[in-house]
Amino acid sequence: MWRATVLTIFPEMFPGPLGMSLAGKALAAGLWALEAQDIRGHTTDKHRTVDDTPAGGGPGMVMKADVLARAIDALPGDGRPRLLMSPRGTPLTQARVATLAKGHGVVVLCGRFEGVDERLIAGRNLEEVSVGDYVLSGGEIAALVLCDACVRLIPGVMGKEASGTEESFSDGLLEYPQYTRPVTFEGVPVPEVLTGGDHAKVAAWRRAEAERLTRARRPDLWARYLANKDRRD
Ligand code: SAH
Secondary structure, eight states: OEEEEEEESOGGGSSGGGGSHHHHHHHHTTSEEEEEEEGGGGOOSTTOOOEEOOTTOOSSOEEOHHHHHHHHHTSOOOOOOEEEEEEEEEEOOHHHHHHHHHSSEEEEEEOOTTOBOHHHHHHTTOEEEESSSSOOSOHHHHHHHHHHHHHTTSTTTSSOGGGGTSSTTTTSSOOOOOOOSOSEETTEEOOHHHHSOOHHHHHHHHHHHHHHHHHHHOHHHHHHHHHHHHHHO
């Protein structure tokens, strides 16, 4: 079973939104497991201190290597990747999510304050993962993002497995536009090709729209898509 172990000073933030909807039903059904562990359980002082002032001075606090190391070392060494949510990390992609979802699960460390003592990151060989080029106040919401993206790819979690293979990023393109009833909304009809019943034409229209949107909105993805296409052709 796919297992997420989250190390955090706010365990009550979990499962949070992951306890609802399809992810929540799958959690209740035992298709995956989530364990949020309180880092403060690994402190040794009366005040349960997890942070201290930064060496060299400056604002804020830094999470202590010794406490975090105890929290990590208390976990069984079961080969799951150990991730640190961090704005300095490798940006999370659908490809990385798909690989993580195929494995046994993840151990996720959530930073707070100014971040984590560098010796812990190196000493425990943590993979730094970012959810985007902006700064959150803590790693918990980033961990929820990562787990949500993985869990929906676990077989049996989503209604239709196919919806995982045809969506944005799965083939390097953004998804084509979607429509549903009513056939006319505020005078705008659903594109005719989608109501004509010709599956080949629908597929061709969707591909062309996906390419148009990707080229217009994400030049970075478009360039990579073209390079991969050249290699395939
Ligand atoms: N001083 C740090 C930011 C700390 S934000 C810096 O400038 O890089 C506090 C914590 O929030 C981080 O340790 C990390 O765990 C989490 N966090 C913030 N932004 C994030 C992002 N974009 N992706 C993943 N985690 C993030």
